[in-house]
Amino acid sequence: MLADAGIVEGLRRAGLIGAEEPRLVPLAGGVSCDVWKLETAEGPVVVKRPLAKLRVAADWRAPVERGASEVRWLxxxxxxxxxxxxxxxxxLPGHGFVLxxxxxxxxxKDELVAGHGAPGFAAAVGLRIAALHSATAFSDADRAAFPTDEMFRALRVDPFILHVARADAELAPVLHAIADDLTARKVALVHGDVSPKNILVHADGPVFxxxxxxxxxxxxFDLAFCTTHLLLKHVWLGGVRPAAEALVAAYAGRVDWEAPDAVLERAGPLTAALLLARVEGKSPAPYLIDPAHRDCVRGQARALLRRPASLDRLVADWKGLE
Ligand SMILES: Nc1ncnc2c1ncn2[C@@H]1O[C@H](COP(=O)(O)OP(=O)(O)O)[C@@H](O)[C@H]1O
Ligand SMILES: [Mg+2]
Incomplete structure (x- = not known):
């Protein structure tokens, strides 16, 4: 695939390539960016450029400045x-960057699909995410460096939570309450997409x-988002709940900026809302095709929105089709 002139020029200016045309090899990735692998003088690199319009069925646009906030997070x-x-x-120009x-x-995700539930790795994910939350908790500098509420609303709160609320009069009040609390709460630096497909299994532990x-x-939110992915995979594949339990326990054990129970109590309803969003929302989980899987998630998520549970309880009670 050919990158535009701006990207090639940026790669040259960074000294990563010479006069030659770069051979950019697309990496299997998501819906919101172009991602390529490139061999350079510095060894293999990843070139990533955000798209203005996401590759999903629904018309879903997002400002490309999110490339800059991704760099700041990394x-x-x-x-x-x-x-x-x-x-x-x-x-690079256009808010692209090189990793x-x-x-x-x-x-x-590939490891989970291959049947390696690996609770130990899930616990390491929980510990690392919690360490970053702890290091940035109540930091004015971090708060000022991530004035990205509008982006988070457009990419997370609206498509995942409010989209479902618009189509469901019964659950709308509880979903609005969850969205309002999520939007108002300013505690720590949140990654926002802690999904198994965005975590590399490296010898030195999880890489986000x-x-x-x-x-x-x-x-x-990060804890709820990652737990949601694991619980959906438990319904799809079976055998993944122990990883979810390990994630939640390790994370809770590392919380030192507020009472761990308070985080788990917020993460429970958030997880229920995200679970429902992945069967009813704008971005349905692509692997939940079997109607029995979708019904299993929908039924449990709806019950959990009516009767909220703390995240540890929610995970312990979560059922697949076993
Ligand atoms: N630094 C990296 N090292 C190895 N693989 C990477 C790296 N960055 C991205 N990838 C691969 O490219 C895929 C897409 O990258 P990602 O940043 O998740 O972009 P997208 O927004 O398109 O999902 C990842 O799932 C991973 O397989
Ligand atoms: Mg990705």
């Missing part, structure tokens, strides 16, 4: 723990990618 995470994010090698490519680090939705907000 750099800030590396200050806290250099093992938790890839190094940013250069920024060091990590070889021999499969995406966690794809921080386009980063915001200074409620840390319970």
């Amino acid at each position: 750099r800030r995470a590396r200050e806290v723990d250099p093992r938790m994010a890839p190094e940013v090698l250069a920024e 060091r490519f990590l070889p021999d680090a499969p995406v966690w 990618l794809d921080a386009e939705c980063a915001v200074f907000g409620d840390p319970a």
